[in-house]
Amino acid sequence: MSVTYQSVVRWIQAYAEVIAENKEYLTELDSAIGDADHGINMDRGMRAALAKIEGLPPGDIGTLLKTVGMTLVSTVGGAGGPLYGTLFLQMGAAAAGKAALEPEDWARALEKAVEGVQMRGKAEPGDKTMVDALLPARDALREALAEGAPLAEALERSAEAAREGMEATIPLVARKGRASYLGERSAGHQDPGATSSYLLIRAAADAWSDVDP
Amino acid sequence: MKKLINRPQDVVREELEGIAAAHPDLVRVHFDPNYIVRVDAPVQGKVGLVSGGGSGHEPMHGGFVGIGMLDAACPGEVFTSPTPDQMHEATRAVNGGAGVVHIVKNYTGDVMNFEMAAELARSEGIDVESVLIDDDVAVQDSLYTAGRRGVGATVLAEKIGGAAAEEGRSLKEVADVCRKVDDNARSMGMALTSCTVPAAGKPTFELGPDEIEIGIGIHGEPGRERRKIAPAKEIVEMLATPIVEDLPFKSGDAVLAFVNSMGGTPLIELYIVFNELKKFLDGRGIRIARNLIGPYITSLEMQGCSITLLRLDDDLIRLWDAPVKTAALRWGL
Numbered sequence: 001m002s003v004t005y006q007s008v009v010r011w012i013q014a015y016a017e018v019i020a021e022n023k024e025y026l027t028e029l030d031s032a033i034g035d036a037d038h039g040i041n042m043d044r045g046m047r048a049a050l051a052k053i054e055g056l057p058p059g060d061i062g063t064l065l066k067t068v069g070m071t072l073v074s075t076v077g078g079a080g081g082p083l084y085g086t087l088f089l090q091m092g093a094a095a096a097g098k099a100a101l102e103p104e105d106w107a108r109a110l111e112k113a114v115e116g117v118q119m120r121g122k123a124e125p126g127d128k129t130m131v132d133a134l135l136p137a138r139d140a141l142r143e144a145l146a147e148g149a150p151l152a153e154a155l156e157r158s159a160e161a162a163r164e165g166m167e168a169t170i171p172l173v174a175r176k177g178r179a180s181y182l183g184e185r186s187a188g189h190q191d192p193g194a195t196s197s198y199l200l201i202r203a204a205a206d207a208w209s210d211v212d213p
Numbered sequence: 214m215k216k217l218i219n220r221p222q223d224v225v226r227e228e229l230e231g232i233a234a235a236h237p238d239l240v241r242v243h244f245d246p247n248y249i250v251r252v253d254a255p256v257q258g259k260v261g262l263v264s265g266g267g268s269g270h271e272p273m274h275g276g277f278v279g280i281g282m283l284d285a286a287c288p289g290e291v292f293t294s295p296t297p298d299q300m301h302e303a304t305r306a307v308n309g310g311a312g313v314v315h316i317v318k319n320y321t322g323d324v325m326n327f328e329m330a331a332e333l334a335r336s337e338g339i340d341v342e343s344v345l346i347d348d349d350v351a352v353q354d355s356l357y358t359a360g361r362r363g364v365g366a367t368v369l370a371e372k373i374g375g376a377a378a379e380e381g382r383s384l385k386e387v388a389d390v391c392r393k394v395d396d397n398a399r400s401m402g403m404a405l406t407s408c409t410v411p412a413a414g415k416p417t418f419e420l421g422p423d424e425i426e427i428g429i430g431i432h433g434e435p436g437r438e439r440r441k442i443a444p445a446k447e448i449v450e451m452l453a454t455p456i457v458e459d460l461p462f463k464s465g466d467a468v469l470a471f472v473n474s475m476g477g478t479p480l481i482e483l484y485i486v487f488n489e490l491k492k493f494l495d496g497r498g499i500r501i502a503r504n505l506i507g508p509y510i511t512s513l514e515m516q517g518c519s520i521t522l523l524r525l526d527d528d529l530i531r532l533w534d535a536p537v538k539t540a541a542l543r544w545g546l
Contacts, residue, residue, distance in 0.1 A: 035432070036413075037293065073329060074246070074298040077289060081296055082325035120325055173357075177321045180358035181434060 318363025
């Protein structure tokens with residue numbers, strides 16, 4: 001069995017839950033180097049996305065992910081809206097017309113998502129952004145699948161790489177977004193965007209841990 | 214927090230309802246998504262101008278919608294970028310077939326949200342040119358940051374670009390004249406006090422009773438330095454020196470001098486600032502050919518001011534003098 005439409009719904013639900021649980025934490029991270037709204041904005045967006053996808057006729061994973069993306073774009077605001085919106089829109093485009101995702105499909109969707117985020121935010125690795133969690137997640141997934149790892153294990157390695165990438169943002173000096181104006185003062189703080197990106201990849205590993213390769 | 218509001222979560226909607234009630238001769242207000250549009254939009258054959266940004270900077274941008282300035286303004290939540298659906302629908306509402314210029318202040322969220330809106334509009338066959346405003350010299354290290362912030366030059370670009378569109382210039386010409394304003398304008402602001410975002414309920418930053426922040430951003434972003442309060446003459450020198458040296462403005466230049474209130478500073482003080490600025494510029498042989506003095510790009514109730522200088526040529530002077538009829542700027546009509 002592969003990742004079905006319902007599995008993807010479970011992932012979105014799991015992400016919305018984990019964002020709600022970490023709303024204060026994300027906002028606290030953001031108040032150190034940004035404008036103290038990341039958790040609040042993401043929570044508002046994911047709640048709206050959950051409400052939106054409830055009304056969808058099940059079937060096309062592409063439509064499901066695009067709906068999440070469009071909802072985030074119009075409800076999150078700030079920089080998080082376009083970035084997470086683009087992430088899901090690109091995943092949706094990669095998964096268009098699919099009722100289930102094979103491991104290769106997920107790897108491609110994640111690749112497209114990261115590409116979209118980089119195109120939108122113009123961030124390079126090391127700029128202290130979402131990209132610092134997403135790029136390692138993408139690469140670790142690819143590597144694990146190439147080695148023939150089953151999906152659950154590949155997802156676990158992907159999430160672990162995202163966590164390491166997130167933690168590696170702590171000493172970095174921000175070069176994008178509002179945090180960049182702090183210069184050296186942005187060092188010593190974990191990036192809120194990298195944190196919410198790690199949670200996204202972690203949620204996939206948790207939601208799909210029982211999916212067969 | 215003491216504010217003339219009902220509930221913090223209703224501030225933007227109720228402000229928009231007030232604008233709709235006050236200026237039905239100038240604008241229509243559309244809700245969900247929120248945008249303010251010229252009452253006669255779309256004007257056939259005219260390039261449309263759309264701007265937007267977080268609320269809390271009034272009268273920018275909604276107060277600049279009308280004849281000779283903006284065709285539409287998209288207000289976000291207080292100090293939060295509007296979302297692409299707002300700019301996308303506003304763009305459709307003002308497209309009179311000659312294309313639409315987006316005037317975007319350089320903040321990461323604004324840039325990305327406008328970029329998505331422009332992509333959506335282009336996918337429907339609407340020509341969109343985006344102009345980025347980044348005139349704040351307080352940001353010194355623009356190479357390793359998100360770049361200079363868009364502040365006072367935004368007001369001037371909206372007026373001058375609006376006049377260019379009104380006289381029938383093409384999409385590219387209107388966008389280019391807005392870029393010319395940005396290229397020839399420099400700004401710097403300062404704060405005497407902080408401001409309080411209604412939803413936050415407490416001041417954005419702390420400033421001691423005798424402290425000021427030089428180089429403040431319009432969302433209370435930290436500036437170049439915090440120091441003790443000084444006479445207006447010295448504060449003007451602190452703001453005007455980096456502005457003049459950055460472009461640089463030279464002896465013989467004609468400029469538009471824009472002295473802006475951050476929201477809480479009264480006109481009596483702005484005129485003192487303008488007087489000091491005039492003396493400062495006289496000393497350097499720079500001539501003030503036009504001026505604008507008042508609260509036009511504010512930061513809620515923050516006390517403080519900003520100075521913007523724009524180097525003028527004959528074309529810019531003519532476009533500045535052209536008639537304008539909006540809630541906040543009105544002459545010649």
